[in-house]
Amino acid sequence: MRDVNKDNLTDVFNSYMGPDVNPRLREVMSSLVTHLHDFAKDVSLTHTEWEQGISFLERAGEISNKERHEFVLLSDVLGLSSLVDMINSRSEGTSSSVLGPFHISGSPPLAIGGDMKGDFPGPVLLVEGMVKNVDGEPIEGATLDIWQTAPNGLYSSQDPDQETYSFHGIQTTAADGRYGFTSVRPVEYTVPTDGPVGDILNACGRHPWRPSHLHFIVKAEGYRNLVTEVFPEDDPYLDQDTVFGVREDLVMRYQIMSAGSFPNGFELSGNVNDAYLKVDFDLTLVKA
Numbered sequence: 087m088r089d090v091n092k093d094n095l096t097d098v099f100n101s102y103m104g105p106d107v108n109p110r111l112r113e114v115m116s117s118l119v120t121h122l123h124d125f126a127k128d129v130s131l132t133h134t135e136w137e138q139g140i141s142f143l144e145r146a147g148e149i150s151n152k153e154r155h156e157f158v159l160l161s162d163v164l165g166l167s168s169l170v171d172m173i174n175s176r177s178e179g180t181s182s183s184v185l186g187p188f189h190i191s192g193s194p195p196l197a198i199g200g201d202m203k204g205d206f207p208g209p210v211l212l213v214e215g216m217v218k219n220v221d222g223e224p225i226e227g228a229t230l231d232i233w234q235t236a237p238n239g240l241y242s243s244q245d246p247d248q249e250t251y252s253f254h255g256i257q258t259t260a261a262d263g264r265y266g267f268t269s270v271r272p273v274e275y276t277v278p279t280d281g282p283v284g285d286i287l288n289a290c291g292r293h294p295w296r297p298s299h300l301h302f303i304v305k306a307e308g309y310r311n312l313v314t315e316v317f318p319e320d321d322p323y324l325d326q327d328t329v330f331g332v333r334e335d336l337v338m339r340y341q342i343m344s345a346g347s348f349p350n351g352f353e354l355s356g357n358v359n360d361a362y363l364k365v366d367f368d369l370t371l372v373k374a
Contacts, residue, residue, distance in 0.1 A: 092127065095123060096119060096120050099116075099119050099123075100116050100119075103115070103116075142285075142286075145281065145282045146160060146281070146282050146283070149281045149282070153188075153190075153243040153244070154187060154243070154244075154278070155187040156281055156282065156283060158185070158186070158187040159277060159278065159283045160283050162186065162187070162277070162329035162330075162331075163277065163328055163329055165330045167184045167185070167329065167330075167331075168183070168184055168330040171183060171184065171313075176310070176372040178220045178370070178372060179220060179310070179312065179371055179372035180312055180314055180335065180336070180370045180371075181333040181334075181335050181336055182312060182313050182314050183314045183331040183333060183336060184315065184329055184330075184331045185301075185303075185313050186301065186315075188233075188243050188244065189231075189233065189301070189303075190233075190242070190243055190250070190251070192251075193232075193251050193255055193256045194251055194254070194255060194256070195256055195257075196232065196255025196256060196257045197257070198257060198259075198264065198265065198266055198267075199267065199268075200255065200267050201267065201268045201269070202254070202255055202267055202269040202270075203268055203270045204252075206236060206237055206270050207237055207270075208237050208271060209270070209271065209361070209363055210268050210269075210270070210360070210362040210363070211268065211269045211271045211340075211362065211364075211365065212267075212268050212362055212364045213266065213267055213268075213300065213364075213365045214264065214265065214267075214364075214366060215264070215266075215365075215366055215367040215369060216259075216262070216263045216265070217230070217263045217265060217304060217306065217369045217371065218263055218368060218370055219309070219370065219372075219373070220371075220373075223263075224259070224262050224263025224264070225259060225263050225306045225309070225371060226259060226260060226261045226263060227258060227259065227306060227307065228258070228259045228263065228265075228304055228305065228306035228309075229257070229258050229259075229304070229305050229306070230256065230257045230258075230259070230265050230302055230303070230304050230369075231254075231256050231301075231302065231304075231305075232254070232255050232256070232257060232267065232300065232301065232302055234253045234269065234272040234299070234300050234301060235253065235272045235275055236248055236252060236253055237270055237271075237273060238273075239274070239276075241253075242254065244278075253269065255267065269300075271340065271363055272298040272300060274295055274297050274323050275296055275298075276293075276295055276296070277294045277328060279294050292328060293326070293328060294328055295326070295327075296323060296327055296328055296329060296331070297317050297318070297321035297323040297324045297327055297332065298317070298318060298321050299315040299316060299317045299331070300315065300316045301315055302314050302315070302316070304371060306371055308373060308374055309371040309372060310371065310372050310373070312369065314336060314369070315331055315336060316337075316365070316367050317331075317332055317336055317338070318338060318340055319337050319338065319339050320339075324337065338365050338366070338367045339365075340363045340364070340365060341363065341364045341365070341366075342363060343361060343362050343363065343364045344361055345359055345360050345361055345362075
């Protein structure tokens with residue numbers, strides 16, 4: 087088109103899409119390009135700034151691999167990941183929260199009452215609860231993909247000194263819907279700042295800290311998958327999470343338990359001969 091200009095470029099782009107384009111793809115791409123063009127006009131984007139943006143994306147691609155997902159991290163610190171979670175969450179179930187860039191697939195089975203702490207230092211943490219539906223009924227056969235940081239603030243995919251599936255496990259609920267495992271209390275940590283996302287945080291005067299948390303992906307037949315995190319109420323970064331992942335219903339409390347005060351009917355493989363910490367947190371799934 088010879089008469090394309092800054093005022094009609096967006097309409098021209100939309101006119102170039104073919105008649106058989108998937109309707110949802112047409113809607114998403116049209117809106118994306120409209121907002122992208124409006125952004126460039128709104129800030130009067132310069133060639134230098136455009137080149138910096140392209141360079142940023144190239145560097146994000148170069149630093150990414152199967153252990154590190156810089157584009158996911160970018161989405162997280164810009165609030166896009168949390169916004170998508172909020173748009174797609176159902177108010178009657180447990181809130182979703184960010185997946186984060188450090189999830190790995192293929193975690194080993196973790197028996198009910200199993201241990202993820204191993205020989206790592208720190209007091210034992212017992213985490214237990216029920217997977218249930220919105221009516222409070224237990225869900226049998228739900229799978230929980232569980233992971234967290236080690237006491238050094240690193241996930242296993244970040245730390246060559248940890249085994250591949252350190253602090254990872256997949257648990258399956260029985261008829262009572264209960265889950266439970268022993269671990270060590272996760273710690274607050276910084277997201278990676280040695281790449282392009284770190285450059286954005288520094289340029290914007292933002293800190294890279296996340297409050298400590300436990301990760302869950304919960305799946306059950308007939309229900310919507312739940313990707314979420316659980317945060318302690320006493321964490322110093324609870325109200326300033328750099329990836330905006332905290333929700334009111336995802337805040338829990340660590341209870342200090344005396345030695346020998348084990349849950350009724352709960353067989354633990356971890357060492358809880360001393361005082362330990364305990365978390366009770368139920369996970370509510372919504373019908374698909």
